[in-house]
Amino acid sequence: MSRLSLAAFVVVSIAFSALAQEAAPTRFFIEKIEVRNAKRVSPQIVIAESLLREGADYSEDDLRAASARLRRLPFLVSADFALEKGTERGRYLLAINIVETKPFFYYIDARPTLIDDSRNVIDYDIDPIEESKDAALGFRWFVGGRGVVHVGMTSRRDRQTFTTDYSAWAVGYTRYDLFGTRAFATLNLRLPFDSPAEGLISPQLVAGVPLTANQTLTFDYEDTFFRRDKITLMNTEFNRQDAERLISLAWTYNSTNQPFVPTRGTIVRVSPLRSMRDRSSVHFIHPIPGPGPDAYTEHTNGYGLDFTALRYWELSELNSVSAGVLAGWGSVDDRQNPAVFTHIKYRPAYQIVRAGWSRNLWRDESKAGDSRVEFDARLVKRQRNVRDGEVAFGVTPNKESSIQTSVSWVRRSLWGTLRLGVGYAWGY
Amino acid sequence: MPVQPSFTTAPGRVVAVVLPASMLSDRDVQRQLASGLTTTFVLVARQREGNARGAARIEIRFDPWDEVWLVRRMGIDGREDKQRIATREALEKWWSAAVPVFSANSAHVALNVTLTVLPFSSAEGEDARRWIAADQGSPLVAALIGTTLDAKPIRSWRWQTEVDFK
Numbered sequence: 001m002s003r004l005s006l007a008a009f010v011v012v013s014i015a016f017s018a019l020a021q022e023a024a025p026t027r028f029f030i031e032k033i034e035v036r037n038a039k040r041v042s043p044q045i046v047i048a049e050s051l052l053r054e055g056a057d058y059s060e061d062d063l064r065a066a067s068a069r070l071r072r073l074p075f076l077v078s079a080d081f082a083l084e085k086g087t088e089r090g091r092y093l094l095a096i097n098i099v100e101t102k103p104f105f106y107y108i109d110a111r112p113t114l115i116d117d118s119r120n121v122i123d124y125d126i127d128p129i130e131e132s133k134d135a136a137l138g139f140r141w142f143v144g145g146r147g148v149v150h151v152g153m154t155s156r157r158d159r160q161t162f163t164t165d166y167s168a169w170a171v172g173y174t175r176y177d178l179f180g181t182r183a184f185a186t187l188n189l190r191l192p193f194d195s196p197a198e199g200l201i202s203p204q205l206v207a208g209v210p211l212t213a214n215q216t217l218t219f220d221y222e223d224t225f226f227r228r229d230k231i232t233l234m235n236t237e238f239n240r241q242d243a244e245r246l247i248s249l250a251w252t253y254n255s256t257n258q259p260f261v262p263t264r265g266t267i268v269r270v271s272p273l274r275s276m277r278d279r280s281s282v283h284f285i286h287p288i289p290g291p292g293p294d295a296y297t298e299h300t301n302g303y304g305l306d307f308t309a310l311r312y313w314e315l316s317e318l319n320s321v322s323a324g325v326l327a328g329w330g331s332v333d334d335r336q337n338p339a340v341f342t343h344i345k346y347r348p349a350y351q352i353v354r355a356g357w358s359r360n361l362w363r364d365e366s367k368a369g370d371s372r373v374e375f376d377a378r379l380v381k382r383q384r385n386v387r388d389g390e391v392a393f394g395v396t397p398n399k400e401s402s403i404q405t406s407v408s409w410v411r412r413s414l415w416g417t418l419r420l421g422v423g424y425a426w427g428y
Numbered sequence: 429m430p431v432q433p434s435f436t437t438a439p440g441r442v443v444a445v446v447l448p449a450s451m452l453s454d455r456d457v458q459r460q461l462a463s464g465l466t467t468t469f470v471l472v473a474r475q476r477e478g479n480a481r482g483a484a485r486i487e488i489r490f491d492p493w494d495e496v497w498l499v500r501r502m503g504i505d506g507r508e509d510k511q512r513i514a515t516r517e518a519l520e521k522w523w524s525a526a527v528p529v530f531s532a533n534s535a536h537v538a539l540n541v542t543l544t545v546l547p548f549s550s551a552e553g554e555d556a557r558r559w560i561a562a563d564q565g566s567p568l569v570a571a572l573i574g575t576t577l578d579a580k581p582i583r584s585w586r587w588q589t590e591v592d593f594k
Contacts, residue, residue: 060465060466060548061548063465064547064548067547067548080463080547081465081547082463082464083463083464083465083492084464084492085492085493089493092464092492314581
């Protein structure tokens with residue numbers, strides 16, 4: 001026992017020694033940063049996203065954090081650092097050796113879920129995707145040193161019930177290192193095609209500021225036009241409009257090792273959300289034949305807060321486990337004019353506890369990606385606290401609980417990330 | 429050809445590892461050693477029957493200006509060996525010295541030993557350390573698990589051994 005205590009004491013000493021040594025870590029004066037093996041990716045963007053600057057000195061911790069940050073970029077597969085002699089003694093050249101993804105990119109998560117209807121009914125969409133709310137498929141070009149143009153298809157999903165999920169064609173431009181501040185902004189023009197209506201060109205602005213190598217503050221503004229047209233019924237012309245405005249702010253802590261298939265590190269995100277939706281259309285509220293349709297307008301105000309905390313551990317070279325909590329709360333106020341139902345007010349909420357295991361199918365580490373098999377299990381609870389207008393929800397339950405599982409194969413390559421699998425879920 | 433270290437005993441029922449110099453010539457290890465940044469080797473020995481474990485750490489950095497190897501080794505005995513080494517031959521000799529990695533409490537011990545090679549020094553980033561401290565509250569766990577949290581291992585080896593103390 002005393003030997004065990006001694007061993008534990010010494011191991012603790014090693015830890016303390018490491019921390020003590022860190023009190024005065026070696027710092028390297030980086031006079032120049034060179035990005036190597038860059039074929040399409042702009043070296044300026046890589047340097048900007050590393051958050052490192054020429055003419056400053058950095059510790060190894062700083063360099064490691066920068067390397068990890070670069071590995072999380074969607075257009076890099078790896079970024080290895082090396083120090084070389086600079087022009088004078090004590091000065092260094094930092095060489096960043098990168099492996100790029102291809103200009104065509106995809107992020108596809110295809111995991112249909114089989115729902116066991118013999119138990120309690122699940123009355124909401126099953127969405128096994130935890131982190132990336134946007135599926136994507138398209139091309140990316142680096143332009144002008146600090147810009148990226150992309151065109152493709154995106155898919156917007158979130159876990160709040162009062163916002164709209166849809167897919168859209170998108171063309172956009174991202175500017176990195178805005179005004180030399182390392183901030184970035186993306187302007188997207190999207191055309192919804194898998195939405196309540198045909199969709200019109202809709203703008204989205206995303207602006208982000210890295211606070212540290214692991215923390216980012218992101219502002220997202222989306223105006224989405226699902227419909228804006230006229231319809232003539234019984235010789236009367238009516239305006240139809242359906243538009244949603246989403247404004248969200250997200251603080252994210254991300255120390256994971258890669259963007260789409262993390263096996264190590266932590267993600268914590270807190271994101272308040274404001275949504276406004278305006279609809280105007282026409283409905284028949286009188287018996288037919290009768291006096292004809294009536295126009296109506298509807299305005300929905302929503303406030304929400306989403307919280308995500310996921311952590312990944314590598315148990316060995318091949319195996320990784322993860323666990324986390326996702327939760328969200330909202331407050332929704334829906335008014336119609338003229339009112340068909342009463343004024344509708346409710347507070348939706350969800351809580352998800354998840355655990356996962358994944359195993360690398362490739363024993364050797366590859367710079368060109370990886371191939372893993374994954375198993376996920378989630379306990380999902382949803383509630384709706386109706387304050388006003390209960391009748392509008394019909395027979396849909398105010399509380400639901402389910403267990404959802406999925407098994408999948410995921411392949412990350414220079415081209416993108418493909419996740420194929422199948423899920424099984426049941427309510428209880 | 430698999431890399432196989434040898435295991436020896438030291439006074440006080442201590443198990444020591446002698447690592448072969450060929451490990452330094454491994455392609456991935458060699459590339460990291462040449463990077464001018466620290467290469468960290470974390471040795472962890474776990475008793476196969478029981479929860480006892482020991483650890484040791486070796487750090488090597490090549491300084492391109494002085495063209496010397498800055499090395500540091502700390503074993504389970506708590507002794508720190510810090511040196512500046514001028515030649516590759518001297519480095520290989522230093523590397524092949526026995527590293528105390530486990531302190532046993534019986535005359536026979538069966539161990540699983542892993543050697544993980546990490547880029548950069550083993551000290552964790554401030555953010556990561558804060559999370560470890562918040563979750564674990566133990567520098568022991570930080571030493572053994574924390575080193576694998578943030579840095580992507582370059583290479584790892586795993587061995588088994590049984591040692592009898594006379």
